[in-house]
Amino acid sequence: MPPDSDSPLPTDAELQILRVLWSRGPSTVRDVLEALDGDQGYTTVLKHLQIMFDKGLATRDESGRAHVYAPATGEADTQRRLVEDLRDRAFGGSPETLVMRAISSEDVTEEExxxxxxxxxxADGEKDDASSA
Incomplete structure (x- = not known):
């Protein structure tokens, strides 16, 4: 079942696993565990993946001996949902306040x-094009 706007957001641990799945593609529990560099145990990773499957954050292929997990949505979609959640919860729904806080950080480089x-x-050019059409 694909996640929608009502599906739960991933926890920090789930995001760590999703990053592995986004970069490696469909993976077994052992594959994910190796990519995490031993930060967690096998049963912990397995349990997280099972929960992620139940929440609709991951898919599972049970056709082989080892189950293969994949992210249910792309990285950009998940990031968009997380940013929307942060904007709504921490910044009262204001994209302006969110962006201003983000770029006022001392860590933002000139290149960024x-x-x-x-x-x-x-984005401004796209709005101009849309309004003139």
Whole structure:
């Protein structure tokens, strides 16, 4: 069952596993465990994957001897949902406040700010095109 806007968001541990699945593709529990560099035990990873399957965050292929898990949605979709949740919960639904807080961080480099400016200009251009159509 694919996740929708009402499905639960992944926990930090689930996100760590999803990152493995996004980068490696469909994987067994052992594959995920190896990619996590021993941060967790086999049964812990297995339990997380089973819960993720139940929550609709992962799919499971049971046709082989070892079950193979894959992310139910792409990385960008999950990130979008997490950002929307953060925006709504921490910033009162305000994208402006979220972005302003993010770029006011001391950790933002000039290169990142330049990319952000380019994205804003691109978005502004798309709005101009849509309004003139």
């Amino acid at each position: 700010l330049s990319k952000i400016r380019a994205l804003l200009e691109e």
